[in-house]
Amino acid sequence: MSGDLAGLWVYLATSPLASLTATLVAYQAASWLWARAGMTPLLNPVLLSVVMLVAFLTATGTDYRTYFAGAQFVHFLLGPAVVALAIPLYRQVQTLRQSAGAVVAALLAGSVTAALSALGIAWALGATRRTLLSLAPKSVTTPIAMGISEAIGGMPSLTAVLVILTGITGAVAGPWLLDRLRVKDPRAQGLALGVASHGIGTARALHLDEVAGAFAGLAMGLNGLATAVLVPLLVHWLLPG
Amino acid sequence: MLSYITLLLVCQLAGEVIARLFRLPVPGPVIGMVILFLGLLVLGRVPEGLDRVGRSLLVNLSLLFVPAGVGVITHLRQIEREWLPISAALIVGTLVTIAVTALVMAALLRRSRP
Numbered sequence: 001m002s003g004d005l006a007g008l009w010v011y012l013a014t015s016p017l018a019s020l021t022a023t024l025v026a027y028q029a030a031s032w033l034w035a036r037a038g039m040t041p042l043l044n045p046v047l048l049s050v051v052m053l054v055a056f057l058t059a060t061g062t063d064y065r066t067y068f069a070g071a072q073f074v075h076f077l078l079g080p081a082v083v084a085l086a087i088p089l090y091r092q093v094q095t096l097r098q099s100a101g102a103v104v105a106a107l108l109a110g111s112v113t114a115a116l117s118a119l120g121i122a123w124a125l126g127a128t129r130r131t132l133l134s135l136a137p138k139s140v141t142t143p144i145a146m147g148i149s150e151a152i153g154g155m156p157s158l159t160a161v162l163v164i165l166t167g168i169t170g171a172v173a174g175p176w177l178l179d180r181l182r183v184k185d186p187r188a189q190g191l192a193l194g195v196a197s198h199g200i201g202t203a204r205a206l207h208l209d210e211v212a213g214a215f216a217g218l219a220m221g222l223n224g225l226a227t228a229v230l231v232p233l234l235v236h237w238l239l240p241g
Numbered sequence: 242m243l244s245y246i247t248l249l250l251v252c253q254l255a256g257e258v259i260a261r262l263f264r265l266p267v268p269g270p271v272i273g274m275v276i277l278f279l280g281l282l283v284l285g286r287v288p289e290g291l292d293r294v295g296r297s298l299l300v301n302l303s304l305l306f307v308p309a310g311v312g313v314i315t316h317l318r319q320i321e322r323e324w325l326p327i328s329a330a331l332i333v334g335t336l337v338t339i340a341v342t343a344l345v346m347a348a349l350l351r352r353s354r355p
Contacts (some may be wrong), residue, residue, distance in 0.1 A: 023311075027304045046303050050310035057314060064315050071308035078305045079300065082270035084295035085258070086277035087287055102349035110342030117334035125326035132318065135330050139338060142306045147268025157312025158319070162331065164310055169335045177336055181344040185350055192343035196335050199302060201320040219342075225275070228267040 009138045013062060019070030026052045040173065044200060046164050078143040082224075085141075088219040095214055099187060106188070107219060110195035111226040114139035117235055132239060134158040138166045141198040144224040154234045163198065170197025171204035186212040194219025245294040252277045 012018045026040070030048035036202030037043045057067055068075070096103060118135045131152035137145040142163045149159035174193050183189055186209040193201035201222050208215030255276055257269030265272070281287060287295075313320070320327060 016254050017275075024304075027307055046306050046310055049304075050313060053311045054314050057311070064312060068308060069312060071311065072303055072349055074259055075308040078309075079253045079270040080246070081298045081302055081305055082268075083249045083252045084272045084298045086252075086281060087292065087295040088299070089274070089278055089289060090281040092281070099346040099350065102346055102353060105349055106342050106346035109345045110338055113341040114334065114338040118330045118336045121333055122323075122326040122330040127323050127326035128319075131323050131327065135332070138331065139335070141301050141349070142309065144268060144271055145262070145310060147270065151268065155316065157309055158316045160306060160309035161313040161316070161320075162327070163309075164306065165331050166335050169332055170339060173332075173336060174339050177339055178343055181340060181343060182243045183347050187350060188260045188346035192339045193334070195342045196338040199305045223272075225267075225271060229270050 013060070014066065016070030016073070019062070019067040020073055021070075022053060022056060022067075023049070023071045023074055026056070042168070044168050044171075046162065047168060048135040049166070050161070056072060065154075067106075078146075082141075082143045085221050085224075088217055092214055092218045096218055102187075103191065103215075103218070104224070106191055107195060107222050107226060110192065111139075111223050111230055112234075115227065115231050118237065119234070129239065129241070130155060131158070133235065134234060135162055137227055139196055139198060140224045140227045141220055144228060148231050150156045150226055152232050153241065164200070167197040167200025172200060174204065174206060187215045190215030191219045195223045198223070242290055245288070248291065249273075249277070249294065249298075252280075257286040278334060 026049040027045065030052065033048060034040070034043045034045045039069040053067075057064070076182050115136050118138055119132055122132055122135050130153070133152050135148055136152065137148040137159060140148070140163070144158050145163045146156040149156045171192055174197065175189075176188065178189050178192065183192070189208060190205045190212030193205040193212070196219045197204075202213065202216035205216035253270050254273075256271065256273030259265065259272050260267060260269045306326035
């Protein structure tokens with residue numbers, strides 16, 4: 001009997017099926033909890049799933065490589081999903097055209113600020129080079145940020161976590177800050193949330209106002225593109241390796 | 242349906258090939274997104290099947306971040322060591338970014354209004 005159990009354990013621990021299933025179960029449990037709690041940004045489903053899965057891997061003594069052998073099937077879909085972001089971006093073309101000049105200028109200002117503030121603050125407080133490189137693309141949506149991080153020599157998995165924490169920070173504190181700054185135009189509110197905190201900020205902006213949501217989605221897509229070009233150049237100048 | 246999944250993969254593959262061929266620092270899927278975006282501009286509409294495929298991917302976009310996020314397990318010690326620069330960069334950096342973007346955008350929108 002115990003031999004059967006041990007055999008079963010060996011199968012579960014090495015088969016990709018178990019970690020793929022665990023990923024989907026954790027995400028759905030997290031989404032359910034998040035919805036039950038009124039979709040509060042503090043219970044972000046990504047953060048919650050990650051915490052659950054890390055606890056699960058630690059408890060079962062499974063290493064990340066074994067886990068990823070199964071979870072890679074989910075991870076792989078990030079590529080086509082980024083390509084598919086072209087669809088909502090295309091839908092916003094009309095909105096974009098009407099204030100294209102302001103959008104481009106504010107976007108570039110925000111994109112450069114996001115990278116420089118992260119690099120400057122972390123550098124001043126003594127972060128290591130790999131941490132700096134992993135922080136630089138923190139304001140863009142995860143798949144793009146991970147791609148940039150990998151391209152400049154950061155740690156994509158660390159970047160993924162930093163991106164998610166950045167999104168939660170913006171979603172929680174952003175509306176409060178915008179109120180303090182007396183920024184009332186929903187186009188400016190949405191653009192700021194989308195530039196600084198990508199998809200999680202966009203979800204928050206959609207709760208504020210429909211126009212804010214549209215501008216946040218637009219800002220997220222465009223900032224992904226701007227950051228992918230700007231961050232490697234900034235890193236090349238500021239942190240020549 | 243299958244043809245539009247193929248289209249997304251073809252765009253991504255083209256993006257990866259372009260990124261490597263020209264040694265661009267931009268991730269392949271981002272170039273794929275630009276290719277699809279330009280295609281949609283030329284076509285002038287989103288085909289229904291593509292819309293369905295895109296929606297089903299983007300509705301569950303958050304899920305796709307999870308496997309990468311779990312990778313934090315391999316960096317716990319580093320985050321513990323550098324918690325101060327990391328948390329300061331995250332919190333202060335994000336607030337500064339929101340302020341700069343919002344104020345620039347609001348000022349430009351005010352100026353463009355007649």
